[in-house]
Amino acid sequence: MSNTSMNVSVIGTGYVGLGTAALLAHLGHQVTGIDIDNQKIEQLRNGQVPIHEPGLDALLESVKGNLDWSTSYDSVARADVVFICVGTPPGKDGTPDLQYVASAAEKLAPHLNGHAQVIVNKSTVPIGTGDYVQRLLEDHAPGYSHERHRVVSNPEFLREGTALQDSLYPDRIVLGGHPDALQIMARLYAPLIEQTFTPPASAPRPETYTRPAVVNTTLQSAEMIKYAANAFLALKISFANEIAGLCERVGADIEEVATGIGMDTRIGRRFLNAGAGWGGSCFGKDTAGLISAGREHNYNMPILQAAIDVNTRQRQVIIDKLIRHMRSLKGKRVTVLGMAFKPDTDDLRNAPAHDLIARLYQLGATVTAHDPIAMPRARREWAHLTYREASSVQDALHRADAVIIATEWQEYRDLDWSALLPSMRGCVIIDARNIIRTPIDAHVEQIGRNAPAAVPVTR
Ligand SMILES: NC(=O)c1ccc[n+]([C@@H]2O[C@H](COP(=O)([O-])OP(=O)(O)OC[C@H]3O[C@@H](n4cnc5c(N)ncnc54)[C@H](O)[C@@H]3O)[C@@H](O)[C@H]2O)c1
Ligand SMILES: O=c1ccn([C@@H]2O[C@H](COP(=O)(O)OP(=O)(O)O[C@H]3O[C@H](CO)[C@@H](O)[C@H](O)[C@H]3O)[C@@H](O)[C@H]2O)c(=O)[nH]1
Numbered sequence: 001m002s003n004t005s006m007n008v009s010v011i012g013t014g015y016v017g018l019g020t021a022a023l024l025a026h027l028g029h030q031v032t033g034i035d036i037d038n039q040k041i042e043q044l045r046n047g048q049v050p051i052h053e054p055g056l057d058a059l060l061e062s063v064k065g066n067l068d069w070s071t072s073y074d075s076v077a078r079a080d081v082v083f084i085c086v087g088t089p090p091g092k093d094g095t096p097d098l099q100y101v102a103s104a105a106e107k108l109a110p111h112l113n114g115h116a117q118v119i120v121n122k123s124t125v126p127i128g129t130g131d132y133v134q135r136l137l138e139d140h141a142p143g144y145s146h147e148r149h150r151v152v153s154n155p156e157f158l159r160e161g162t163a164l165q166d167s168l169y170p171d172r173i174v175l176g177g178h179p180d181a182l183q184i185m186a187r188l189y190a191p192l193i194e195q196t197f198t199p200p201a202s203a204p205r206p207e208t209y210t211r212p213a214v215v216n217t218t219l220q221s222a223e224m225i226k227y228a229a230n231a232f233l234a235l236k237i238s239f240a241n242e243i244a245g246l247c248e249r250v251g252a253d254i255e256e257v258a259t260g261i262g263m264d265t266r267i268g269r270r271f272l273n274a275g276a277g278w279g280g281s282c283f284g285k286d287t288a289g290l291i292s293a294g295r296e297h298n299y300n301m302p303i304l305q306a307a308i309d310v311n312t313r314q315r316q317v318i319i320d321k322l323i324r325h326m327r328s329l330k331g332k333r334v335t336v337l338g339m340a341f342k343p344d345t346d347d348l349r350n351a352p353a354h355d356l357i358a359r360l361y362q363l364g365a366t367v368t369a370h371d372p373i374a375m376p377r378a379r380r381e382w383a384h385l386t387y388r389e390a391s392s393v394q395d396a397l398h399r400a401d402a403v404i405i406a407t408e409w410q411e412y413r414d415l416d417w418s419a420l421l422p423s424m425r426g427c428v429i430i431d432a433r434n435i436i437r438t439p440i441d442a443h444v445e446q447i448g449r450n451a452p453a454a455v456p457v458t459r
Helices: 015-026 038-045 056-062 074-078 099-111 129-140 163-168 179-188 190-194 219-250 254-262 283-296 302-326 352-362 375-381 393-397 417-423
Strands: 007-011 030-034 067-070 081-084 117-121 149-153 172-176 213-217 333-337 366-370 402-405 428-431 443-445
Touching: 007 015, 007 074, 007 099, 015 030, 015 056, 015 067, 015 163, 038 067, 056 163, 067 074, 074 099, 081 099, 081 179, 099 117, 099 129, 117 129, 117 179, 129 149, 129 219, 149 179, 149 219, 172 179, 172 219, 179 190, 179 213, 213 219, 219 254, 219 283, 219 302, 283 302, 302 352, 302 402, 302 428, 302 443, 333 352, 333 393, 352 366, 366 375, 366 393, 393 417
Parallel strands: 007 030, 007 081, 030 067, 081 117, 117 149, 172 213, 333 366, 333 402, 402 428, 428 443
Antiparallel strands: 149 172
């Protein structure tokens, strides 16, 4: 253990908790990951990673000497820093449900002791939650001291599928709270801020990467930064989708438009990809959370509401395209390629494919679905949907009338359509991720652009 090594407890071992534990262990800290889910802890102890995240299993394995897993909160007693990384799912009216955060705070409180300990909210939480957690600690920690036990907000900006790169090479580290506590956080993150750690083999440092900026601010501003960042990214995607709809009507190409506007450094090209609309556990929850915070203060947020409405409409845009080609979907075989909300993850939360499968079935289609990674999870989490699970892309397309590409997995980008099309009964492809780059002999529809259709459909 190096002399800068600190003791850390990470509460919650989901996407964020596992990423945080792996990062901090790699920086040389002694980390205990805590979860109430016995099965997860058992898996982690046996060297199995409960989620699919590229490179995470290799990184956890390489730092296992610095890692411990437990269902008990005992490790909090020796922790310098305690991270809360539990879920904050949307509750009634979009207001985030804080029951898991509250339960984590109440459970960790009795273990706080005489030395300076920082309690960090890494979960995405409504503005004011830092103060709420501080009050819970006051109420439940016999040894609580306002000077020694401070709450810090340190929001997480990782994306699923690229979590390691995002955690090891962040654009910025946001820290909100009392300056004394922020000093402890600066010590904890020193190797990350200075970039003095050795990059793991599974996540090399990008050539152009420079050190992250550190934003030291108040609890409230740090909490707001997280919501505002997600809301802005969601807005950007909805803006691209709205412009894409008009592109289709006036003969413009959204890809070229996005490139053209993205070259303005004030705008930037990233998160302007038109498609099936955003999914995942964060954008929907956090835009709704911000609107509900506004409502609490009698303050309308019409731009955010419009972003949500455009996103909801985008799912229907895909179905409408299919109906334009097939008139009725009754008795038609429709294949959905891609179930996870984005590539390189097994996360199915708010995936566009969910809404598409449900709607296609409602409209009378026989649905087949395929995903390179997420199918076993869908068997458990999407048991309420009616679809056939395909064993391969070939199996998924066999005798299909139409196909929708819902997730841009690399496997789907690489498909040889000329080899696959003959096994299909029909030839309609709704490429809802704009990944088909070469002309193919089928009716291809993309979002906001004319598909590469130099070859007329002959079948
Ligand atoms: N998933 C992401 O990409 C991402 C990125 C940034 C921020 N966030 C935010 O981070 C938070 C966590 O998200 P996630 O996707 O990792 O959630 P998750 O559902 O994958 O994991 C949460 C974990 O917390 C555990 N848990 C719940 N209550 C507990 C308790 N009292 N004690 C110990 N463990 C407990 C659960 O069993 C689960 O394993 C959310 O607020 C989310 O909005 C998520
Ligand atoms: O140009 C784009 C970019 C993304 N998406 C979609 O948007 C959703 C979200 O994608 P992404 O942001 O890459 O993944 P998340 O893991 O949801 O990450 C977001 O949500 C996290 C949780 O708060 C934050 O930490 C991240 O910074 C933020 O990008 C997915 O359905 C994508 O397909 C698009 O449609 N077009």
